[in-house]
Amino acid sequence: MTTRTVRIAISGLGNLGARFIKLMLDKRNELRDRYDLDLVIVAAVDSRGAAQDPRGLDLNLVLNTKESTGTIGNYPRCGTLGMTSLDLAGQVSADVWCDATPVNIDRKAEPGISCIRTAMRRGMHVVTPNKGPIVLFYQELTQLARECGVQLRFGGTVAGGLPALYIGRRDLRGARIERMEAIPNLVTGFILDHIAAGSSWEQALDLAKGEGVLEADPSWDLDGWDAAAKLVILTNAVLSYPTRLEDVELTGITGLSTQDIRSGRRMRLLATAVRAGSGYELRVAPQSLSEDHPLAHLGPKEMGITYYTDIYGTITATIKEETPLPSAATMLRDILDIMLKTEA
Amino acid sequence: MTTRTVRIAISGLGNLGARFIKLMLDKRNELRDRYDLDLVIVAAVDSRGAAQDPRGLDLNLVLNTKESTGTIGNYPRCGTLGMTSLDLAGQVSADVWCDATPVNIDRKAEPGISCIRTAMRRGMHVVTPNKGPIVLFYQELTQLARECGVQLRFGGTVAGGLPALYIGRRDLRGARIERMEAIPNLVTGFILDHIAAGSSWEQALDLAKGEGVLEADPSWDLDGWDAAAKLVILTNAVLSYPTRLEDVELTGITGLSTQDIRSGRRMRLLATAVRAGSGYELRVAPQSLSEDHPLAHLGPKEMGITYYTDIYGTITATIKEETPLPSAATMLRDILDIMLKTEA
Known part of the structure; x- marks a missing residue:
């Protein structure tokens, strides 16, 4: 079996997003060995900037840049300060769009919802533990996913890591x-x-x-x-x-x-x-x-x-759940589920 | 969406098998409405005989014949006394072979195991809550399912109706x-x-x-x-x-x-x-x-x-589980899972 590459774009680098990046760092080799999948983060964006690299971002550098400068926009060479998540959703080439932004019910689930719509229309599967878009726009989003021929997964929205x-x-x-x-x-x-x-x-x-x-x-x-x-x-x-x-x-x-x-x-x-x-x-x-x-x-x-x-x-x-790790890990579960659909 | 017909052959009409037949009787219309699947029992076999009808057996008649005469072999017109499960597996045209025969560890999981092998080689998916074949031949059967391009499901083997x-x-x-x-x-x-x-x-x-x-x-x-x-x-x-x-x-x-x-x-x-x-x-x-x-x-x-x-x-x-119904219902769960793989 040949290894498939899964290109992931992640929006939101708060607690959930950062934990997901760490998880990818820890699990990449194991996932390649077990599932013949190479999970690559090709883009990341927070509220102040974005970084993109089609060959895959260096995840240690993602975490360090975010932690030391406050935004991924300062990522060496591939970072762009001021780039928004919606900008990124409109141009990135990825297989899966992960939305790990805050709930924002008051702001009608923005900016998550607009990015999700854009990502689906551009052919990306969407994975999100963000309740906002799902609670407010469930019918529209499931319909849109069908029309676009993509999967929408939100396993992390209802009870942390519980499936x-x-x-x-x-x-x-x-x-x-x-x-x-x-x-x-x-x-x-x-x-x-x-x-x-x-x-x-x-x-x-x-x-x-x-x-x-x-x-x-x-x-x-x-x-x-x-x-x-x-x-x-x-x-x-x-x-x-x-x-x-x-x-x-x-x-x-x-x-x-x-x-x-x-x-x-x-x-x-x-x-x-x-x-x-x-x-x-x-x-x-x-x-x-x-x-x-x-x-x-x-x-x-x-x-x-x-x-x-x-x-x-x-x-x-x-x-x-002793830690919030399971909630972040739901994004991995959802991605694997999309990619391994043909197996029990 | 057009309704797909799922042709099911069931081996074993003891407690489990009979409960499954009753379940199909109760749920057929509901399943057609909800999933666009028409589940049809095209064959049934017990230790003394079999019955086949490509248009679907009358499930009330299956239950009555078994109960009143002791074997499905007496099913009017389509019944054959003395036909074995292995005979049936070797000739029936079905999409799914359900094995609900007893465990029979002492007899090396016969007759279930031989029927399962035959059914898979003939292109049928296999669903079974029978522990015997799975506990004794797991590696062989999963390998055979891959080679034959069919699904093997055994959700009912480990804890009744619990998934x-x-x-x-x-x-x-x-x-x-x-x-x-x-x-x-x-x-x-x-x-x-x-x-x-x-x-x-x-x-x-x-x-x-x-x-x-x-x-x-x-x-x-x-x-x-x-x-x-x-x-x-x-x-x-x-x-x-x-x-x-x-x-x-x-x-x-x-x-x-x-x-x-x-x-x-x-x-x-x-x-x-x-x-x-x-x-x-x-x-x-x-x-x-x-x-x-x-x-x-x-x-x-x-x-x-x-x-x-x-x-x-x-x-x-x-x-x-107040009754053994959930154990029988695992066959339905497994069949639906095979047929609805493309959905979450």
């Missing part, structure tokens, strides 16, 4: 899903467990910030928007039920007192889709889980999903 | 699996839980027989052979480490006293593969699981698997 979407879309084929319950947000579980164990709200929030799991604007997580966005993606992609953020009945965890959290069973922010008529009713709310609930025993660094089906029983999948 | 193989083979691509732990056998967990709750060994065995979960020869389950066979399949197919039943260090549950079982934490027959050098060490043994073990909270009708990986964290998948 919740793949399990739902592929392994439950043929089933009717009666109900779906997920704990897709890490930081709320972390905070609830610390409060349950005796911390005050302030202490728990500080611990979460210290661990780097809480965003600068904590309301995205705490008010349940992150869980709701993930539920909307799961509902569209797994349940094939077109839905939007506004369809979710949403209660965050901020209204809970320490007393609420400490009384009784384990409390989690649960995202639920329940079959109702020809569709599903969607809800995100804190819930105390009984001992025999399949997600009742998740630890503070764990997420999970349960599918209640007509023919495959009740299937639960969970992940323990 | 343990698909998760391991596809969703963990790119990862190094450091350790794999599974509770792949239902009946041992059922028995251990009943003894833990106060039953005697005899009572627990009777309960298991009453539920229909214990085979006539209970030693396959109780001495750990079933779990070992599943571990060998997982090790070959997911860990890509060629291995045989003899490589498993095996301890069943029969040596446990009621006192052992009742002392302390939840006891389960655990199948483990641990990376050692360039390979894996395999072990099946009863183990009491600590509270924070990802498989510690499985109920008496549940199975599960945990993958400890380098880049995707620790991923656990579990299934609750």
Whole structure:
């Protein structure tokens, strides 16, 4: 078998993007040996500049340039300060466009969404763990991918490194899903467990910030928007039920007192889709889980999903993520899945 | 999109096979609507006869004939008493050969294995929840499938309806699996839980027989052979480490006293593969699981698997099977997966 080269362009060099670059650095030889695939980063772009090299960028140099100068635009010889991600999407020759930019719901998922559209129209597969474009434009993007004959993968959007979407879309084929319950947000579980164990709200929030799991604007997580966005993606992609953020009945965890959290069973922010008529009713709310609930025993660094089906029983999948590496690794999973489609 | 017809031949009309026929009966219209696939059973065979109809057998008549006369060979007009599964494999025109015959390790997986070889050589995809051929002939069969340009799927061999193989083979691509732990056998967990709750060994065995979960020869389950066979399949197919039943260090549950079982934490027959050098060490043994073990909270009708990986964290998948339907439904999952390969 001959080795195939996979040319990757990556947009976004924050935590996720940088971790993905490191992963490519670590795994390149192993992937070549195991899958006959040579994964080459031919372009990278951040908010201040870009770098391109059709022969492949030097990944150590990518990381060093970004870290020492703040932008990949300063990459020796091949860097261009001021080049935007949209500029890059419009001209780069790559097989896969990876969008690892921030969610930006308020800015209607820009600049990610425009780059994704451009990349697909130019024949690139798209891989993204960025919830923004998928939660806001799922129908349009899946339609566009079909028209352009490319694959759109977003395995990292719903529960870090857990393959919740793949399990739902592929392994439950043929089933009717009666109900779906997920704990897709890490930081709320972390905070609830610390409060349950005796911390005050302030202490728990500080611990979460210290661990780097809480965003600068904590309301995205705490008010349940992150869980709701993930539920909307799961509902569209797994349940094939077109839905939007506004369809979710949403209660965050901020209204809970320490007393609420400490009384009784384990409390989690649960995202639920329940079959109702020809569709599903969607809800995100804190819930105390009984001992025999399949997600009742998740630890503070764990997420999970349960599918209640007509023919495959009740299937639960969970992940323990000690670091954000699994979330970045979903981009690798998605790329390999696109490239190795013909194998089981 | 035009509807594609998928012609299925099924060998074995015991519990699994009959449940699969019922499933096809229930789901045919739904599958046509959702996937543009028309699944047609063109042939069926049991140990005493066969029936064939290229236009598709009447599935109610298949079930009635089998139930009322003991063999499908009496199927009106299209039945042939005395026709064997190997006869059928050698002459039927089908797209998929489903083997739902018993395991038969002692008889070197016959007649399943010979039929599977014949079916593949004649260009049929093969789907089987029968562990026998896969545990004994994995390398040969995967090689033969490649040579014949067909797919070999055996999703139902390792943990009932749980997609343990698909998760391991596809969703963990790119990862190094450091350790794999599974509770792949239902009946041992059922028995251990009943003894833990106060039953005697005899009572627990009777309960298991009453539920229909214990085979006539209970030693396959109780001495750990079933779990070992599943571990060998997982090790070959997911860990890509060629291995045989003899490589498993095996301890069943029969040596446990009621006192052992009742002392302390939840006891389960655990199948483990641990990376050692360039390979894996395999072990099946009863183990009491600590509270924070990802498989510690499985109920008496549940199975599960945990993958400890380098880049995707620790991923656990579990299934609750109230009935054997999910095991039969794995044949549907496998068929749909073969036919819908181009989609996510």
